[in-house]
Amino acid sequence: MTSPDCILETRGLEKRFGGVVAIASVDFRLKQRELRCLIGPNGAGKSTFFKMLTAQLKPTTGQILFDGVDITRAQPHQVSRLGIGIKNQVPDVFNNLTVAENISVAARSRHGKARAAAKGKDVMERLGLTALTGRLVGELAHGQRQWVELAMVVALEPKLILLDEPAAGMTADETNKTAELIREVNKSAAIVVVEHDMQFIKQIAQTVTVFHQGRVLIEDTMDKVQGNELVREVYLGKSEDD
Amino acid sequence: MDLLVVLSFEALKAVASLALISVGLAIIFGMMRVINLAHGEFLMLGGYAAIVATKAGVNIWVATLLVSPLVVGLFGVVIERTIIRFLYGRPRDTMLATWGLSLFLVGLATTVFGNTTEGISAPAGSLQIGDYRIAAYSLIIIVIAIAVFAAIWAVFRFTRYGLIARSTMQNADMAAALGVNPSRVYAVTFGVGAGLAGLAGGVMAPITGIVPTIGAAYVAKAFITVIGGGPAILAGTVSASVLFGAIDQIITYLSTPVIGEVALLAAAVVLLRFMPQGITGRFFRRAA
Amino acid sequence: MTANWQGNGGLVAATVLGLVLLLALPQIVDPVMMIELTSYVIMAILALSLGLIWGYGGILCFGQSAFFGIGAYAYAIAVINFGDSTIPLLLSIVVPGLFAALLGYFLFYARITDVYFGVITLTVTLILYKVMGATSGSQYVIGAAPLGGYNGIPAVPPLNLPGRPDVALSFDGLFYLSGLTLLAVYVGLRLMLKSRFGQVVVAIRENERRAELLGYDARFYKLATFAIGGAIAGLAGCLFANWGMFISPDVFGLAQSAQVIIWVIVGGTGTLLGPIVGCFAIQWIATKLGAQQLLNANLVLGTILIGFVLLVPKGVVPTVSDALRRLKFRPYVAPLVEQRRVP
Ligand SMILES: Nc1ncnc2c1ncn2[C@@H]1O[C@H](COP(=O)(O)OP(=O)(O)OP(=O)(O)O)[C@@H](O)[C@H]1O
Ligand SMILES: [Mg+2]
Numbered sequence: 001m002t003s004p005d006c007i008l009e010t011r012g013l014e015k016r017f018g019g020v021v022a023i024a025s026v027d028f029r030l031k032q033r034e035l036r037c038l039i040g041p042n043g044a045g046k047s048t049f050f051k052m053l054t055a056q057l058k059p060t061t062g063q064i065l066f067d068g069v070d071i072t073r074a075q076p077h078q079v080s081r082l083g084i085g086i087k088n089q090v091p092d093v094f095n096n097l098t099v100a101e102n103i104s105v106a107a108r109s110r111h112g113k114a115r116a117a118a119k120g121k122d123v124m125e126r127l128g129l130t131a132l133t134g135r136l137v138g139e140l141a142h143g144q145r146q147w148v149e150l151a152m153v154v155a156l157e158p159k160l161i162l163l164d165e166p167a168a169g170m171t172a173d174e175t176n177k178t179a180e181l182i183r184e185v186n187k188s189a190a191i192v193v194v195e196h197d198m199q200f201i202k203q204i205a206q207t208v209t210v211f212h213q214g215r216v217l218i219e220d221t222m223d224k225v226q227g228n229e230l231v232r233e234v235y236l237g238k239s240e241d242d
Numbered sequence: 243m244d245l246l247v248v249l250s251f252e253a254l255k256a257v258a259s260l261a262l263i264s265v266g267l268a269i270i271f272g273m274m275r276v277i278n279l280a281h282g283e284f285l286m287l288g289g290y291a292a293i294v295a296t297k298a299g300v301n302i303w304v305a306t307l308l309v310s311p312l313v314v315g316l317f318g319v320v321i322e323r324t325i326i327r328f329l330y331g332r333p334r335d336t337m338l339a340t341w342g343l344s345l346f347l348v349g350l351a352t353t354v355f356g357n358t359t360e361g362i363s364a365p366a367g368s369l370q371i372g373d374y375r376i377a378a379y380s381l382i383i384i385v386i387a388i389a390v391f392a393a394i395w396a397v398f399r400f401t402r403y404g405l406i407a408r409s410t411m412q413n414a415d416m417a418a419a420l421g422v423n424p425s426r427v428y429a430v431t432f433g434v435g436a437g438l439a440g441l442a443g444g445v446m447a448p449i450t451g452i453v454p455t456i457g458a459a460y461v462a463k464a465f466i467t468v469i470g471g472g473p474a475i476l477a478g479t480v481s482a483s484v485l486f487g488a489i490d491q492i493i494t495y496l497s498t499p500v501i502g503e504v505a506l507l508a509a510a511v512v513l514l515r516f517m518p519q520g521i522t523g524r525f526f527r528r529a530a
Numbered sequence: 531m532t533a534n535w536q537g538n539g540g541l542v543a544a545t546v547l548g549l550v551l552l553l554a555l556p557q558i559v560d561p562v563m564m565i566e567l568t569s570y571v572i573m574a575i576l577a578l579s580l581g582l583i584w585g586y587g588g589i590l591c592f593g594q595s596a597f598f599g600i601g602a603y604a605y606a607i608a609v610i611n612f613g614d615s616t617i618p619l620l621l622s623i624v625v626p627g628l629f630a631a632l633l634g635y636f637l638f639y640a641r642i643t644d645v646y647f648g649v650i651t652l653t654v655t656l657i658l659y660k661v662m663g664a665t666s667g668s669q670y671v672i673g674a675a676p677l678g679g680y681n682g683i684p685a686v687p688p689l690n691l692p693g694r695p696d697v698a699l700s701f702d703g704l705f706y707l708s709g710l711t712l713l714a715v716y717v718g719l720r721l722m723l724k725s726r727f728g729q730v731v732v733a734i735r736e737n738e739r740r741a742e743l744l745g746y747d748a749r750f751y752k753l754a755t756f757a758i759g760g761a762i763a764g765l766a767g768c769l770f771a772n773w774g775m776f777i778s779p780d781v782f783g784l785a786q787s788a789q790v791i792i793w794v795i796v797g798g799t800g801t802l803l804g805p806i807v808g809c810f811a812i813q814w815i816a817t818k819l820g821a822q823q824l825l826n827a828n829l830v831l832g833t834i835l836i837g838f839v840l841l842v843p844k845g846v847v848p849t850v851s852d853a854l855r856r857l858k859f860r861p862y863v864a865p866l867v868e869q870r871r872v873p
Contacts, residue, residue: 077747094733094736094741095737097732101729105730105733105744106744156744156745276645277645277648279652325836328840333644333645334590334648337648338835339835339839339840342832342835342836343832344784345831346829346833346836348828348832349826349827349829349832352828352829353826462657465649466653469646500663500664504661507657511637514640515639516640
């Protein structure tokens with residue numbers, strides 16, 4: 001069915017909300033350990049696409065294959081166990097638990113007590129969260145909560161990581177660190193990144209897919225995409241640096 | 243043949259009673275997504291209002307059809323203004339507060355009226371169908387239920403309040419978008435829901451008699467009907483009343499009323515397994 | 531590591547305090563009050579079971595008395611038939627646990643909302659009340675045990691040494707057994723909440739979707755929490771049947787369900803101490819109210835429930851401990867606290 005080097009494939013994937021077609025017949029393929037950027041104007045359907053991949057939304061029609069397994073009708077926890085981790089667009093964390101507890105819950109989903117503790121410690125060090133371990137996540141700044149969510153996803157050691165606007169609300173410095181982290185994690189996992197920040201995209205991009213009105217407009221290298229007439233039209237008059 | 247007529251008449255009466263005792267609860271649930279746990283006690287108050295008024299010399303029809311809904315409706319508005327409005331956006335706490343109200347009202351009624359059953363006699367005789375006799379009051383309940391649902395339908399369909407109510411059911415922010423103070427909508431809704439509970443309590447009083455704890459006897463069925471029906475007030479209450487009224491009636495006919503209620507509960511739990519939003523959440527997304 | 535050690539230190543201290551109270555109370559409290567106190571202790575176990583389900587599992591169960599009553603009836607019916615109380619005791623835990631699991635399967639796997647869950651559980655207990663009430667008459671007999679309708683089952687035999695029906699538990703013995711059970715359930719739950727299972731349960735309460743995206747099946751964890759809570763409530767029901775040597779459908783009544791909720795609300799959700807404190811306080815008030823005939827108990831309980839929901843929604847224990855923490859640490863922590871209030 002799928003070629004062996006393909007970790008994710010969608011066929012004719014579609015999502016309607018009443019009359020609104022959020023995703024219209026998307027055929028998407030991602031190779032093992034690929035780093036893909038997904039861009040597109042507001043409302044293009046990027047988050048809806050991610051939510052279908054992680055079973056947070058049920059597709060109207062179409063099929064999702066992950067690592068050779070049909071996950072179209074799976075439950076969210078099953079998708080996670082198969083190896084997909086997601087950072088949602090709005091911070092999605094356990095606000096009344098501490099940073100350490102948040103990450104421990106994630107790590108223990110995959111590992112026994114000792115390994116989970118080691119993994120959690122390692123992840124917190126890598127993301128510079130060690131100083132915050134005892135703090136309640138709900139009390140942290142927006143950017144820090146994004147880091148906690150990233151740390152949870154990394155602690156899962158997924159085969160595929162979906163990041164929905166990971167740099168939103170971060171300072172330039174934090175954004176650079178995020179890019180660095182993505183490149184490092186990419187050594188062992190395929191990653192799809194949704195972002196509006198073009199500077200950030202340029203830092204990490206290999207192949208870029210552009211969504212527009214629920215469809216794939218173009219899929220190419222960053223340079224080609226930037227030079228593309230259609231893409232300019234779609235973005236015309238829109239400030240995309242927010 | 244006559245038996246068939248009598249049986250279908252009894253089934254119709256069961257459906258009508260179920261719809262009547264549930265509709266006040268359904269209105270509050272549909273609009274505010276909260277179950278009023280004092281619903282049974284509102285019915286109880288309606289019953290006492292009818293009895294007290296009748297004893298004071300008021301005509302029994304005026305007492306059950308006018309005094310009961312008005313007294314309990316006004317009481318509902320007072321409760322909304324003094325308790326419920328502080329709890330908007332906190333559905334759990336709202337339910338808990340109405341539960342407190344339920345206990346409070348049982349205690350109050352026990353203190354005032356004592357723990358004995360009071361009654362008024364049904365103001366109608368019986369009808370002969372072939373060899374069978376049926377209570378004429380059952381017919382009256384059916385007529386009242388139809389009248390109540392027709393009136394609610396008309397209000398939803400033709401009045402400004404109806405428009406606001408329908409849009410609020412779809413989306414709580416909608417009322418605000420229409421330039422209406424949502425808190426006023428909720429106050430009116432709570433009053434109307436309470437008033438309909440009062441009406442049902444008044445109408446049922448001649449059949450059941452009234453004790454302070456009678457609410458508990460009513461509410462299980464009303465809860466099941468409203469939850470099984472889902473958030474659409476009319477379509478939900480009617481469809482669930484028909485479904486559950488029929489199940490209740492058939493099982494009761496085959497065994498006992500208590501087993502009938504067990505069957506209702508089992509049916510509702512199984513139904514929710516497949517339609518977690520109730521019947522209307524699944525089939526009539528846009529119905530009122 | 532330090533936090534862990536401190537946590538265990540607290541637990542050891544609580545255990546020692548509990549044991550001291552257990553030994554000391556019968557020496558200082560008069561015998562009539564001991565009877566009341568034993569029932570408070572039994573009810574505190576019931577309160578803990580809801581404290582787990584609601585406070586930690588975030589599951590809005592309005593019908594905890596259903597499991598309590600099923601446990602009591604299971605024990606009563608079985609012990610009348612078996613004579614020896616060992617298997618009846620186990621049944622009083624297993625039967626309500628399984629019933630909770632079955633109900634939970636339908637409700638959690640349908641992913642119904644809070645409001646629905648609360649109302650369905652309440653309806654279950656209301657209907658159990660009617661069902662057990664309708665069992666008067668000689669045809670309603672299970673083995674040697676007549677169910678007795680609203681009159682209930684009288685003369686329920688007490689617990690005995692396993693295998694020795696002739697060595698029955700005395701009333702003093704019941705106090706010690708109930709106290710030890712309360713302590714064991716408290717310590718057991720504290721330990722459970724520290725384990726991976728407990729951590730996940732709390733995480734699901736905090737953010738169900740995130741927990742699922744981390745690979746945990748929220749439906750299963752809720753089901754398990756609910757079944758454990760049901761089993762604990764059933765054990766309390768067994769002790770209650772021993773306390774009164776009698777059991778009637780009133781255990782399923784609306785008043786009983788409401789009481790459990792009130793104990794937990796008053797004491798405070800999200801703690802284990804809260805439900806115990808709330809239970810003792812409210813029961814003590816109820817005893818005092820019962821002794822005088824001026825105010826109806828329902829009137830007072832209803833007022834307390836409304837008052838707490840409106841004015842002290844967190845409950846006593848969390849409110850007091852927050853206040854203490856603030857007072858004690860204010861001079862040192864105040865600047866940090868201000869800083870923490872970042873939006
Ligand atoms: N739950 C929902 N119900 C109805 N419509 C929805 C829902 N979720 C998304 N939509 C619609 O689907 C379309 C795609 O939304 P989506 O959030 O996927 O866009 P996006 O590309 O992530 O946009 P952004 O860049 O702003 O995050 C939009 O038109 C949106 O209004
Ligand atoms: Mg988005």
